[in-house]
Amino acid sequence: MEFTINQYEFGQRPPVTLPSPKFLELLKEAGIRQLISDHYDLLSKSEISHLFPKIDEQLDKAKQRSSDFFIQICGGHPYYNENRGKPMLASRHLPFSITPEARIVWLNCYEQVLSKLDIPEDVIQSFWDYLNVFSFWMVNSKSKSG
Numbered sequence: 001m002e003f004t005i006n007q008y009e010f011g012q013r014p015p016v017t018l019p020s021p022k023f024l025e026l027l028k029e030a031g032i033r034q035l036i037s038d039h040y041d042l043l044s045k046s047e048i049s050h051l052f053p054k055i056d057e058q059l060d061k062a063k064q065r066s067s068d069f070f071i072q073i074c075g076g077h078p079y080y081n082e083n084r085g086k087p088m089l090a091s092r093h094l095p096f097s098i099t100p101e102a103r104i105v106w107l108n109c110y111e112q113v114l115s116k117l118d119i120p121e122d123v124i125q126s127f128w129d130y131l132n133v134f135s136f137w138m139v140n141s142k143s144k145s146g
């Protein structure tokens with residue numbers, strides 16, 4: 001299993017391929033919600049914890065919004081559109097300063113939770129490939145070191 005992280009030029013928005021619907025078929029909604037919850041719990045202890053809600057209730061809401069999104073893009077029920085409207089995720093990330101380094105931390109936390117899943121590698125790979133590319137769309141700040 002290759003958890004490759006591509007490097008892009010600042011401002012690039014490479015074309016994205018959605019994950020395989022098998023990701024949802026195999027994990028079911030509950031499995032995706034658990035995965036996202038575990039990811040947020042790691043983020044809350046990471047070097048970019050300052051970006052995420054500190055209060056449990058708010059963190060739970062963040063977990064729900066993100067889970068709704070991932071279930072939807074894996075071909076599931078359009079919970080996100082119902083609850084939040086059009087995703088427009090790059091715009092929704094603008095209030096947070098996301099550097100290329102923050103993206104790496106965010107992806108590393110995903111690598112930890114994805115590598116524990118008991119589903120075929122090619123299905124995990126399709127989810128990772130999506131995160132690897134689309135995460136760059138959220139980078140909106142240059143590295144602190146310039």
Ligand code: HEM
Binds near residue numbers: 053065066106107138
């Ligand atoms: C590049 C690294 C990323 C960082 C550091 C990051 C950080 C954040 C932060 C700070 C928030 C607001 C707090 C919250 O609601 O969790 C957020 C919200 C969210 N993020 Fe990210 N994010 C990243 C990439 C992504 C990617 C690649 C996706 C989708 C594939 C995504 C999906 C979402 C969603 C769905 C929300 C909730 C938006 C809403 O409805 O309010 N994020 N993210």
